[in-house]
Amino acid sequence: MNAVLDPAVLADDELRSLLRSVEAGSPGAAAFRAVKLDRRGFLKLTGLAGGGLVLAFSMNREAGATEAGAEFSPNAFLRISPKGVITIYNKGPEIGQGIKTAFPLIIAEELDAKWSDVQVLQAPVNPKVYGRQSAGGSRSIPDSWDQLRRAGAVARHMLVAAAAASWKVPADTLTTRDSAVWNGNKSLGYGALARKAAALPVPDAETVKLKERSEYRLLGKSYTGVDNRQVVTGAPLFGIDQQLPGMKIAIYQRCPATGGKVRGANLDEIKALPGVRDAFIVEGNGKTTEIMPGVAIVADTTWAALEAQKKLRVDWDESNASRDSWSELVKRAAEAGKLPAGDKVVANVGAVDEALKGAAKTVSAYYTYPFVSHAPLEPQNCTAWSHDGIVEFWSPTQTADRALETAAGALGIAVDKVKINQTRVGGGFGRRLMNDYMCEAGAIAQRFNGPVKLIWTREQDLAHDFFRAGGFHSLTGGVDAQGKLIAWRNHFVTFTHDGKVPSSGADWAANQFPGLSVPNYQLTNTLLPIKTPTGPWRAPRSCSVAWVIQGFLHELSVAAGRDHRDFLLELMGEPRLLEGGLHTGRAADVIKVACEKAGWGKKLPAGHGLGLAFHFSHSGHFAEVAEVSVDKDKRIRLHRMVVVGDIGPIVNMSGAANQCEGGVVDGFSTMLGLEITMENGRIEQSNFHQYPLLRMANHPKVEVHFIQSEHPPTGVGEPALPPVAPAITNAIYAACGHRVRTLPLTKEGFSV
Amino acid sequence: MASINLHVNGKQLNADVDPATPLLWVLRDSLGLVGTKFGCGMALCGACTVLADGNPIRACSTPVGGLAGQKITTIEGLAPSAKELHPLQQAWIEHDVPQCGYCQAGQIMSAAALLAKTPKPTDADIDAAMAGNLCRCGTYQRIRAAIHTAAGKLAGSKA
Numbered sequence: 087m088n089a090v091l092d093p094a095v096l097a098d099d100e101l102r103s104l105l106r107s108v109e110a111g112s113p114g115a116a117a118f119r120a121v122k123l124d125r126r127g128f129l130k131l132t133g134l135a136g137g138g139l140v141l142a143f144s145m146n147r148e149a150g151a152t153e154a155g156a157e158f159s160p161n162a163f164l165r166i167s168p169k170g171v172i173t174i175y176n177k178g179p180e181i182g183q184g185i186k187t188a189f190p191l192i193i194a195e196e197l198d199a200k201w202s203d204v205q206v207l208q209a210p211v212n213p214k215v216y217g218r219q220s221a222g223g224s225r226s227i228p229d230s231w232d233q234l235r236r237a238g239a240v241a242r243h244m245l246v247a248a249a250a251a252s253w254k255v256p257a258d259t260l261t262t263r264d265s266a267v268w269n270g271n272k273s274l275g276y277g278a279l280a281r282k283a284a285a286l287p288v289p290d291a292e293t294v295k296l297k298e299r300s301e302y303r304l305l306g307k308s309y310t311g312v313d314n315r316q317v318v319t320g321a322p323l324f325g326i327d328q329q330l331p332g333m334k335i336a337i338y339q340r341c342p343a344t345g346g347k348v349r350g351a352n353l354d355e356i357k358a359l360p361g362v363r364d365a366f367i368v369e370g371n372g373k374t375t376e377i378m379p380g381v382a383i384v385a386d387t388t389w390a391a392l393e394a395q396k397k398l399r400v401d402w403d404e405s406n407a408s409r410d411s412w413s414e415l416v417k418r419a420a421e422a423g424k425l426p427a428g429d430k431v432v433a434n435v436g437a438v439d440e441a442l443k444g445a446a447k448t449v450s451a452y453y454t455y456p457f458v459s460h461a462p463l464e465p466q467n468c469t470a471w472s473h474d475g476i477v478e479f480w481s482p483t484q485t486a487d488r489a490l491e492t493a494a495g496a497l498g499i500a501v502d503k504v505k506i507n508q509t510r511v512g513g514g515f516g517r518r519l520m521n522d523y524m525c526e527a528g529a530i531a532q533r534f535n536g537p538v539k540l541i542w543t544r545e546q547d548l549a550h551d552f553f554r555a556g557g558f559h560s561l562t563g564g565v566d567a568q569g570k571l572i573a574w575r576n577h578f579v580t581f582t583h584d585g586k587v588p589s590s591g592a593d594w595a596a597n598q599f600p601g602l603s604v605p606n607y608q609l610t611n612t613l614l615p616i617k618t619p620t621g622p623w624r625a626p627r628s629c630s631v632a633w634v635i636q637g638f639l640h641e642l643s644v645a646a647g648r649d650h651r652d653f654l655l656e657l658m659g660e661p662r663l664l665e666g667g668l669h670t671g672r673a674a675d676v677i678k679v680a681c682e683k684a685g686w687g688k689k690l691p692a693g694h695g696l697g698l699a700f701h702f703s704h705s706g707h708f709a710e711v712a713e714v715s716v717d718k719d720k721r722i723r724l725h726r727m728v729v730v731g732d733i734g735p736i737v738n739m740s741g742a743a744n745q746c747e748g749g750v751v752d753g754f755s756t757m758l759g760l761e762i763t764m765e766n767g768r769i770e771q772s773n774f775h776q777y778p779l780l781r782m783a784n785h786p787k788v789e790v791h792f793i794q795s796e797h798p799p800t801g802v803g804e805p806a807l808p809p810v811a812p813a814i815t816n817a818i819y820a821a822c823g824h825r826v827r828t829l830p831l832t833k834e835g836f837s838v
Numbered sequence: 839m840a841s842i843n844l845h846v847n848g849k850q851l852n853a854d855v856d857p858a859t860p861l862l863w864v865l866r867d868s869l870g871l872v873g874t875k876f877g878c879g880m881a882l883c884g885a886c887t888v889l890a891d892g893n894p895i896r897a898c899s900t901p902v903g904g905l906a907g908q909k910i911t912t913i914e915g916l917a918p919s920a921k922e923l924h925p926l927q928q929a930w931i932e933h934d935v936p937q938c939g940y941c942q943a944g945q946i947m948s949a950a951a952l953l954a955k956t957p958k959p960t961d962a963d964i965d966a967a968m969a970g971n972l973c974r975c976g977t978y979q980r981i982r983a984a985i986h987t988a989a990g991k992l993a994g995s996k997a
Contacts (some may be wrong), residue, residue, distance in 0.1 A: 123920035181940030182975050311935040317939035318927040318946060319872015320913035327872040335867070360839075360856075388876075389856070389863040398936040463877050463885055463940045463974040512875075512940030513974050740934040743978065748937055751976025774882040774972065783965035 089265065092406075097619065098583035101552065101590035104488070104519060105622045106221035109704070116765075131158045143744060149794050162215070163193055163237040166245075170265060170277025172199050172503040175209035177216040179484050180313070180512030182748075183803040184741035185226050187312045189234055191737055195304045196238030196297060198262035199276070206312045211506040213487035219508075220485040222519050222622070223569025224704035224801025225735060230563055231799055236291040241283075243294050246334055247272045248282035257341050277752030283524070299735060299796075306794070308740035313510065323510040325482030328469040330537040332365055336530050337391040338540060339398055340380040340550055343767030344617050347379045351400040358384060359397065361390025368529050374552070374619045376496040376525040384534055388541060395543075408617035408767030410554075412457070415614055419579040423452055423560035428577050428612035433596035436606035441573035445564025447645045448573075453559040453634045456761040456828040459551045460623055461777060464512020464544040466523035470531035476503045478530050482511040484518040496525035497532060515752075516622040520552055548777060549769045553622025555581050556593035559634045569646030571639075571657055573606040581620065582613035589620040597666040599702060600639070603657050618764055624752065625804035628703035633757070633829065636699035636812030641825065650683050650698050650816070672732045675793055676700065676709040680730040683791055684711035693717060700811035703727035706805025707732040710750075712786075714817035716824070720836045724754055724786040729806055734799040736792055743790040746806040750788045753810025755780035784838045842902055846871070847915025857903025861895075862886045864902045865912060873883030873913035873943045877972070887944035888912045894951040896970070913943035916950060925991040926950055929984040937975035945971045949985050958989055 102501075165173040174190040190206045193199075213219050218229050242262055249267035250257035252274060259269065266273040316323055341347070348367045356365040364384045370377035381400055385391035422428065426439075442448055469480040477497060483489050486508050494501040511518060527540040558579040566572045581589045588594075594609060601607050623629055643653035654677055661671025677700050681687075684696060693715045700709040713726040729746045736742045759778050763770045771777045792808075815826040818836075828834055844851050846869065853868040865871040865888070874897055881896035888897050889911040905982030916924045923931075928945050936942050945968065952959055952967035959967070964982055973981065 144972075158888055159896045182936075184937070308934065310931050311939075313928075313939065314934065314936055315923075316943050318913075318923070318930045319917060319935045320871070320943050322872045324875075324940060326876065328870070329870060387855075387859075387867040388861060389859045389867070392879075461974060463883065463938070463972065465876065511938060512936040517976075541876070544880070544883075547853065714940075744934060744937055744980065747979050748976035751978060755976070773880050774878050775880070779972050779974060780976070780978075782968040782978050782981070785976070785982075788979055 088328060095584045097374040097376075098590055101520070101621050102587070104442065105590055105626055108220065108225065108519060110621065116309070151174035158376065163234070164197070164241060166280045168277050168280050170203060170275050170829050172197070172204045172265065172276065174204055174206050174207055177209040177219055178230070179219070179221040179486055179508055179511055181221045181484055181511040181518065183221060183226070183514070183745060184311060184738060185221060187309055187741060188227065188737045189230065190312065191304055191309065192231065192234040193238040194304055196235045197242050198265070198303070200265040201304060201309065203265045208508050211486040211490065211508055213306055219487040220514065220519075221514060222484055224706065224804045226801055227799045228705060228798060235296050236294060239294045239296050240289060240291050243289050244283045244286050245276055246313070247270065247286050248279045252279070252282065303808045306739060309738045310740065324464055324512050325469070325509040326464055326467045326512070326541065328480040328509060328539060330469065333469065333537040333539055334384050334534070334540045335388045335391045336527070336540045337383045337395045337543070338368070338380050338526050338530065339383075339395060339400060339544070340378045341402045341404065341407060342549060343404055343407040343409070344374060344378070344619060346402040346404045348381060348515070349401040349403045351381045351398060353381070356394050356398055359390070360671050361386040362394050364534060365394070366533060368526070370495060370529070373715050375520050375522055376492065377522070377529050378712060382530045382533070384530065384538060391541075392543070404767070408764075410524075410616050410764045410767050412763040412765065415616070416454070418614055419454070420452075422579045422612040422614075423558050423577060426560070426562065426575060426577060427608065428579065428610040430611040432594065432609040432611060432612060433601050434608050435601070435604075438573050438575045438606040438608040439751040440805060441606035442562055442564045442575065445573055446567040448562055448564040449641050449645045450562045451638060451641060451827055453561065453637065454556070455630050455633065456546060456556045456763070457553040457618070458623065458756055458760050459548050459553055459762050459771070459777060460515040460517035460519055461548065461779065462513025462515055464515075465544055466529035466548040467540055468524045468526035469537060469539040470524070471537035476505055477531060478505040478507070479524055480507045480509055481521070481524050482509045482518060483524060484514045489521045492521045493525055493528050497528045498807045515624045516626065517551065519622055521556050525578045528757070535745065544774070545772045548771055548773065552590070552619045554623030554629060555589055555620040557592065558631055560636050561634070563638060563642045565642055565646040569605055569648045569653070571600070571642055571653070572630065574604045576606045577610050577612065581616045583616065585613070585615055588613060589616065591620050591622050591626045594627060595666065597664070598631065599635065599668055600657060602664045602666075603659070617767065625703050625807045628701060628804070628808040632699070632701040632714055632808030633811040633815065636701060636809065637815050637826070640697070640812070640816045640819065644819075651677060653684055654698070654700060667705055669707065672707040672795065672797070673700055673702060675708050676730045676732050679791060679793060680709035680711050680728055683730065683789065684713070684728040686701045686711065691715070693821055695817045695822070697813045697817025698819055699809040699816060701805070701808040703808055704805045705733070705800035706802065708805050708809050710809040710813040712813040712817040714814060714821050716818055721838060722818065722831070722836050724784070726787045726789065727810070727813065729790045730793065731789060731790070731802065732793040732795050732797070733802050733804060733805070734797040735794050737799060742792065742802045745802045746790040747788040749806035750810050751780055751785050753813065754786065754809045755813065756838065757811040757829050757831060759830050761830050840903070842977070843906060844902070844910060845908065846910045847912060853902070853987065855902060858901050860898050861900045861902045861905060861910070862897035866899060867957060871912050871914050875940055875943060877941070883941070884948060885941050885944040887947040887971065889947060889951055892951060892954055894948050911947075913947060924950065925988040926953065926984065927990040929991070932978045932987065933984040935977050935980040935984050937977055941973045945973065945981055949981070949988070952985070953989055953992060957992055959985065
């Protein structure tokens with residue numbers, strides 16, 4: 087037997103690797119960039135009904151391979167019918183970040199298409215053709231920007247060539263706009279040119295001329311989502327909406343404590359219940375990211391499955407299961423946090439202890455935040471069907487590309503025996519980067535003759551998450567006589583699955599701000615072992631540490647008697663690019679504009695305060711200013727949040743602003759009252775009454791401004807969230823003098 | 839099991855189900871109307887909101903057996919015709935309200951019940967009427983704006 091490796095440890099190792107790759111751009115994206123477009127290039131013309139131009143990039147993996155002998159993977163992004171309908175394929179998962187609108191807009195811009203001529207379809211899952219097909223790390227736009235622009239530009243180039251041939255004029259005398267090629271006042275529509283363009287050679291996508299930003303007609307304006315009409319009329323878009331002939335519904339019961347195995351269950355009794363087709367034990371592979379042991383119930387209807395689940399009795403073997411206790415972990419962390427440093431050194435710059443001794447003023451504080459759940463409103467679900475030698479999925483996944491291999495591995499089949507249909511996703515937030523529900527559905531489908539839709543209940547969704555890890559920070563900082571920050575020491579008590587490195591999403595990098603901006607800086611870890619799965623949650627790491635960083639910086643600015651804005655700007659210093667991507671000039675710009683828009687320094691009503699915070703994450707520079715009021719009963723009201731971001735040029739203004747508005751609500755909701763706790767390995771919160779997301783009456787007014795710098799565009803699903811919590815707690819301090827050091831706010835007696 | 843007669847979106851439909859079955863699963867599994875969503879199963883999130891005789895109810899927690907004789911309207915039946923959307927649906931599109939979109943059918947149904955009784959709602963009216971509907975993506979600001987826009991259109995069309 088091989089060395090015994092705890093599957094839970096393996097799963098966390100994979101999660102950390104997943105997080106790294108998502109943030110760096112997925113392997114699929116790297117592979118796409120590495121693959122050279124076939125030098126001669128060609129358009130693959132297919133005899134689709136109605137004819138027309140189908141643009142498909144051919145990617146030839148073997149340099150020098152002959153066209154006849156090589157295997158080509160066509161990369162179809164768009165199609166133009168002779169009637170002028172422009173069909174654009176969206177390759178990425180739509181998880182609410184608006185990519186199904188943004189990606190086609192980028193193609194349409196370079197194509198010079200009229201947006202109303204465009205219809206958008208979801209592309210098949212095939213990363214060999216499309217490159218990256220994941221949604222995570224706010225990487226969709228930066229990873230695909232060039233690829234999509236070139237897809238549109240190649241088509242435009244060919245349509246111009248076709249028009250030039252028709253008019254017998256040089257191509258460079260022609261222009262394009264509104265889905266047509268123009269020669270002075272004469273025009274030829276793209277539909278009319280489609281057949282002719284289809285017969286032309288395809289130019290090298292790498293050399294085709296792209297538009298200048300000043301020539302953009304579509305990008306930067308506001309567009310409503312391409313699926314919005316279907317959303318508001320209740321069309322079957324989501325994973326959970328999939329219906330296949332003969333489809334049955336499955337419920338899968340896992341051990342409430344992670345790592346428990348099934349000894350036995352009352353299967354005969356369950357199988358005899360009305361509407362139940364089958365019930366069986368799935369051994370699983372013990373990986374939280376794939377298939378944990380459990381009992382499957384397959385029934386005619388969801389209600390029959392849910393009723394049967396109520397009667398299911400499973401004898402769990404919990405000998406190797408989680409016994410995590412949040413109350414114990416809190417005590418152990420507090421004990422560990424009494425020491426100025428942990429045994430794992432992450433960063434040690436200068437001489438922090440000496441600098442603190444010599445500081446004019448020092449501040450010490452202990453910050454804690456809890457585990458939280460992703461809680462997407464669409465519970466985990468997946469439809470799977472084992473048929474004709476393949477397993478086919480209809481899956482609301484964030485990582486359709488990776489899911490091919492994950493599912494194949496978990497089910498013991500070849501990757502080419504897995505087919506995935508991408509559905510709309512009812513909320514990602516990082517939860518669906520993992521494809522555990524999909525592997526489970528596949529495993530059940532392999533045991534059942536016919537299509538099966540696996541549905542998780544809300545209770546299961548909260549119990550079996552990859553939680554945002556809680557954390558504990560024992561901090562001391564010092565300023566000199568001029569009020570300048572000279573020393574920062576953080577003993578970060580965090581969690582580990584393998585005993586060696588922090589769990590997924592529970593680490594803090596050495597170059598995280600202000601690590602490179604303080605002359606004496608120390609970051610150490612104490613690692614507390616746990617078994618509860620953790621993972622990436624919207625703006626992983628930043629979603630928790632930004633609050634600690636920006637809250638403690640505010641404390642230090644107050645101790646120094648300095649204005650917070652000035653203190654932050656001084657810390658940024660001269661405009662320069664720091665390792666890790668933070669540009670201090672872009673940071674200073676968003677801080678200044680946020681303060682200006684919010685009226686920093688203005689006179690406020692009694693009980694009101696403004697709070698500022700900045701954070702750089704996912705290539706986005708964001709500063710936010712909260713206006714909060716606090717009454718004598720510690721009831722708070724978030725009146726207004728000003729968000730200023732620099733993510734380069736904006737693709738869809740409405741979509742980008744929506745992400746920021748939602749990020750503020752998510753950040754406020756989470757820091758206000760959300761907390762996941764566990765005892766005896768069991769998650770204690772079961773449904774929304776114990777996990778109270780923010781409701782309509784308490785949403786703030788959110789104002790979003792973008793500094794559209796000349797830097798390449800980057801993503802916006804995540805980076806607006808991290809500054810929310812510190813802006814609010816800094817505003818609470820300004821309003822009432824209470825320094826919040828424990829989240830959620832309800833722990834310190836606040837309510838809305 | 840029993841044969842249950844339901845009046846859904848202007849049609850008489852029949853479902854052969856246990857009367858204790860929540861309306862949600864009859865709509866989704868038996869009638870194929872999947873616009874009404876499952877979010878919590880405990881009437882906590884509002885994703886399953888439909889109208890029964892014009893009143894918003896949570897279909898996940900309403901046994902179908904008690905709905906005989908009531909007119910059920912789901913998101914699929916809200917628009918006056920296949921070509922014409924309800925002013926709320928139109929406003930939702932204009933304001934680009936949805937992010938993931940999963941909660942929006944329930945939000946729109948709650949808003950429809952509100953506007954039917956309170957054609958010119960105040961912000962406080964909206965807070966009260968929409969309190970049962972969670973939006974995990976946080977689109978509340980746009981939902982509020984869209985309700986005001988739709989209310990304005992309804993008022994305009996009646997003037």
